[in-house]
Amino acid sequence: MxxxxxxxxxxxxxxxxxxxxxxxxxxxxxxxxxxxxxxxxxxxxxxxxxxxxxxxxxxxxxxxxxxxxxxxxxxxxxxxxxxxxxxxxxxxxxxxxxxxxxxxxxxxxxxxxxxxxxxxxxxxxxxxxxxxxxxxxxxxxxxxxxxLTAAEAIADLIAARGDAALAGALAQLSGALATRVDRLRMQVIAIRAHLEVEIDFADEDLALPSRAEIANSIAALAADIEVLHASFARGRIVREGARAAIVGKPNAGKSSVLNLLLGADRAIVTPIPGTTRDVIEDSVALGPWPLVLRDTAGLRDSTDPVERLGIDRARRAAAEADLIIAVFDASRPFDADDAGVIAALADRRGVALLNKRDLPPALSAKDLRDRGVILPIVELSALVGDGVGDLRARLEQLVAALAGGDGAAQESGGASLAISRERHRDALAAALAALRAAHRGVQAAMPPEIVAVDVAAAADALGAITGAVETEDVLDAVFRDFCIGK
Ligand SMILES: Nc1nc2c(ncn2[C@@H]2O[C@H](COP(=O)(O)OP(=O)(O)OP(=O)(O)O)[C@@H](O)[C@H]2O)c(=O)[nH]1
Ligand SMILES: [Mg+2]
The missing domain is CATH 3.30.1360.120 (Probable tRNA modification gtpase trme; domain 1)
Structure with missing residues (x-):
């Protein structure tokens, strides 16, 4: 192309x-x-x-x-x-x-x-x-x-950890994002041109687009930019992988679940509750996507200052995660610590695990439902490794939904193009803010000179994405993360 x-x-x-x-x-x-x-x-x-x-x-x-x-x-x-x-x-x-x-x-x-x-x-x-x-x-x-988007795509290709990230980077390298952003920018510039004509030929009897027409085209353009801006959540997951936090009360088997999913002895596992203190992170491939797993300290009321710091980190990891893997111990009756874990699951996506199913049961899926767990429940034994296939399949479905790989994005007409960098997201946000200001200006019957300033700012914000409008700090930000020789 x-x-x-x-x-x-x-x-x-x-x-x-x-x-x-x-x-x-x-x-x-x-x-x-x-x-x-x-x-x-x-x-x-x-x-x-x-x-x-x-x-x-x-x-x-x-x-x-x-x-x-x-x-x-x-x-x-x-x-x-x-x-x-x-x-x-x-x-x-x-x-x-x-x-x-x-x-x-x-x-x-x-x-x-x-x-x-x-x-x-x-x-x-x-x-x-x-x-x-x-x-x-x-x-x-x-x-x-x-x-610039192609330069970033090269860095993304090199950093790709799965087929989805590769495909996204290749699409960006071949100009998919640049073409889309450039088209949006041309539309912004066309609006600006109309305003300029209005400024220059205010006294002449020209057939200019009406105020309402200009307001409508600004609103339509803002809606298009909004779609691209909102694609960041998907694009980030395709590029970097989804983040899952493994949470649960102490000794539920969180670290065992991490090791099981990784197929490696990554985290220390002991029968002593409160073994894990710091957040332990590693990633696993789920189909075309990487999933970044974070094992955390068991959630409970603790007086130990070190453990409490670990629990703070666990809560932060849960807050930052796209998915929660909540681990419950099926061999022990429900207790206040489990209730605390359930309270942390409100409105979150993820999966609830009933672990230790190799032991005599003391807690069932129905018990969890009765206590308000609405996440899908997977029963497994992290010790024996039984049920891990179900868990992986569930997680892959969840990541697929987050990454828009479930067909929803394709159906909405080419919206499958997604931005994956904060730099792009912030530039689109700046363009949106400027267009919204322009829209308010038109509706408030501000002079075209004033509206044109906001419209020009929107065009510049879009231009910074591809580098059509360049500044030294943008270039530094883009190239900072490259390796020597690239
Ligand atoms: N029988 C049985 N034991 C398990 C299973 N999963 C974990 N365990 C045991 O439960 C104990 C605690 O496991 P961990 O994986 O360290 O639990 P944790 O949730 O990470 O615990 P903390 O880090 O202390 O919060 C260990 O002795 C594990 O061997 C299981 O499926 N079945
Ligand atoms: Mg642990």
Missing amino acids: SNPYQIHSFPYATLSPLMYLHDTIVAPATPPGVGAVAIVRLSGPRALAIARTLWHPLAPAALTAPAARRLTLGELRDPATGAPIDQAMLVVFAAPHTLTGEDVAELQCHGGPYIVRRVVALATAQGARRAEPGEFTRRAYLNGRLD
Whole structure:
């Protein structure tokens, strides 16, 4: 598909030198450690020249200029001493159709940390500068190779922990979000254009849209933005996974349930009530989604100051969770601590577990229902591992519903596109606030100049999402989390 961001130009002549240095950067593109191959990447006007001072073709001298986009085998040597360092492939890409929009050279050497350090040091000795985290992608953005949502999608692809996150990141990389946001922004700009005409030709007899028409189009646009804004809850779950807090009274088997779901001995399990103090977090794949599980301290009235701190953390984890896994001990009669757990479940999604069903029963599903539990109830034995299939299936259904994978989102007409970053959510919220102010202005018959200010603010807020409107702090926020060499 065509890249809608080709229409925006990023004239670096107008950027401050701090934002864009025309130098050549170098960094390993592969992670630190031992591997079959390590890639050292150079980008900038001297990328090819610097690579060629280090790398010499092994084939006959005719091959002195390696063909663009072709891997060529050669030898890396220290230019100062001529000492050989490694055999390596070189591939060069000539600007502008490259990763960064600049000349790019990649040296594929053997994957030893020492070799990589040597190659990077030799490149810097030849005048390259070590890249900042995310600097390659930042250059790609500044050169108009990708918009900010695509840059973020690359980070999301790398961080993806399941098929759903991968699919979401790929859709965003191919421009789904950028196209949607850009269309909204064009509509805002069209409204602004109407207002400008009204300002400029106030005295002329032109067929301008009426106030009511403008108010209606602002309201319709705000409704569309609201839909995208509201998709954050779904999108975050697709990208990061849903968060589940495992809560219950002490000794109910919470840590055993965590270990069972993880298939690993992650949390300490003992017969002593009050074993878990801190929140213990780990994630498990449920179909295409990751589920982040948090095991917590047992909820009860305690006088032990350390345990009380743990219980505070448990309550916080429960408040932050998308889902609650409430664990009850089926081998013990219902007590005040269980009642306290049920009180914490009001209006929450999740599942109630009747654990320890391998023991003689003292508490039934009906007892829990009678005490006001409305969550689905799963009976299991975390010790024996019996019932875990039911639990996983239940949890997967719940996560699917939260992530909009239950078909509801698709039915509502393409609304399955979801934002997954707070940056996007906050920008949409700013656009909404500005449009609402504009709407109030139109209804209060404010002069078009005043309304136009709010409409322009809405367009800018939307433009910040893709980078069509850029500020230094937005760029810093986007690229801060990238790794070196990306
Ligand atoms: N028989 C039986 N024992 C279980 C089962 N699940 C857990 N237990 C035992 O119950 C005790 C407490 O288990 P934990 O998983 O530590 O319980 P917890 O809820 O994390 O307890 P705290 O961290 O103290 O709040 C341990 O001795 C477990 O082996 C079960 O399904 N059946
Ligand atoms: Mg525990």
